[in-house]
Amino acid sequence: MKTPVIMDMDPGHDDVIALFLAAGHPDMDIRAVTTVSGNADIGKTTRNALVAADTAGLDKVPVAEGAGRPLVRMPEHAPSIHGESGLDGPALPVPAHMVEERHAVDVMEEVLLHSEEDITVIATGPLTNVALLCRKNPKAARRIRRLSIMGGGTFGNWTPAAEFNIYADAEAAEIVFASGIPITMCGLDVTHQALASESVVERIKEIPTMAAQFTYELLDHFQRAYEERFHLALPPVHDPCAVAVCLAPSLFTFESADVKVETAGKHTYGETVIDTTAGGPVQIAVDIDNDKFWGLIVQSLKNLP
Ligand code: BDR
Ligand code: CA
Numbered sequence: 001m002k003t004p005v006i007m008d009m010d011p012g013h014d015d016v017i018a019l020f021l022a023a024g025h026p027d028m029d030i031r032a033v034t035t036v037s038g039n040a041d042i043g044k045t046t047r048n049a050l051v052a053a054d055t056a057g058l059d060k061v062p063v064a065e066g067a068g069r070p071l072v073r074m075p076e077h078a079p080s081i082h083g084e085s086g087l088d089g090p091a092l093p094v095p096a097h098m099v100e101e102r103h104a105v106d107v108m109e110e111v112l113l114h115s116e117e118d119i120t121v122i123a124t125g126p127l128t129n130v131a132l133l134c135r136k137n138p139k140a141a142r143r144i145r146r147l148s149i150m151g152g153g154t155f156g157n158w159t160p161a162a163e164f165n166i167y168a169d170a171e172a173a174e175i176v177f178a179s180g181i182p183i184t185m186c187g188l189d190v191t192h193q194a195l196a197s198e199s200v201v202e203r204i205k206e207i208p209t210m211a212a213q214f215t216y217e218l219l220d221h222f223q224r225a226y227e228e229r230f231h232l233a234l235p236p237v238h239d240p241c242a243v244a245v246c247l248a249p250s251l252f253t254f255e256s257a258d259v260k261v262e263t264a265g266k267h268t269y270g271e272t273v274i275d276t277t278a279g280g281p282v283q284i285a286v287d288i289d290n291d292k293f294w295g296l297i298v299q300s301l302k303n304l305p
Helices: 013-024 042-056 104-114 128-136 164-168 170-177 198-205 210-230 240-247 290-303
Strands: 003-009 028-035 063-065 119-123 144-150 183-186 252-261 272-275 282-288
Touching: 003 013, 003 104, 003 240, 013 028, 013 042, 013 210, 013 240, 013 290, 028 042, 028 104, 028 240, 042 063, 042 210, 063 104, 104 119, 104 128, 119 128, 119 240, 128 170, 144 240, 164 170, 170 252, 183 240, 183 252, 198 210, 198 290, 210 290, 240 282, 240 290
Parallel strands: 003 028, 003 119, 028 063, 119 144, 144 183, 183 282
Antiparallel strands: 252 272, 252 282
């Protein structure tokens, strides 16, 4: 049976690759794509999601715009990685796909309440929309079978303590981690193993689909940005890990932990404080089989238009 999912994202290069991985896999059924402010402002992340939906042939999947700013703080964007558009690299045509009139949180609520099966939510941006859903309609939030997030880790990338998605709305992340929703977390510890090697990028370049060519151009920009900003020769491709962990958990090893989010620290705002000493409700992916991970992505890119 296919896993029904909502993809909540701030595209973002790796968000788009996450969407392609899900869209091209026969075991995943995308019920909605929802957007959030993060890598770029909400107008741009929504436009980017629409372009990605066009490229993946997701004509019938609703794309809904969500929170335009974090719950408490001012918006944080990442142009040093994703460029001013949020998706620098490939040409970004005017999308054919129309954005929903309803707010993303309303769309999430409706999908959750009207589905016969419980839904998996894959969140690859700041957790603002998910936190708003928890506050607006806890009954709908309880229909989330599992929330798979990319975020956090034992080290930071946006500050020494904090990963970007959690830093960009730590108050939202605090609400979500305290919500009781079953959470799987792909933090930087695992996503920094999901590196796009030169041979992987060449393999993708050879795939004659629109989605593969788009991905090749995304990875080309992403690699140069990571080299300039972080002096990393190979870029960690974070967000598809949150999809792969749902499709093929056997590619990962996990630790159970209790996770708290720092919202008050002067130097540690957005840190995920991970306690593995007594287990805990959060399944944290700590290791990944990188070859098989890229094998999944390559297969999805072959399956798409
Ligand atoms: C996360 O931040 C964003 O820039 C990426 O899309 C990813 O979700 C990595 O810290
Ligand atoms: Ca993202």
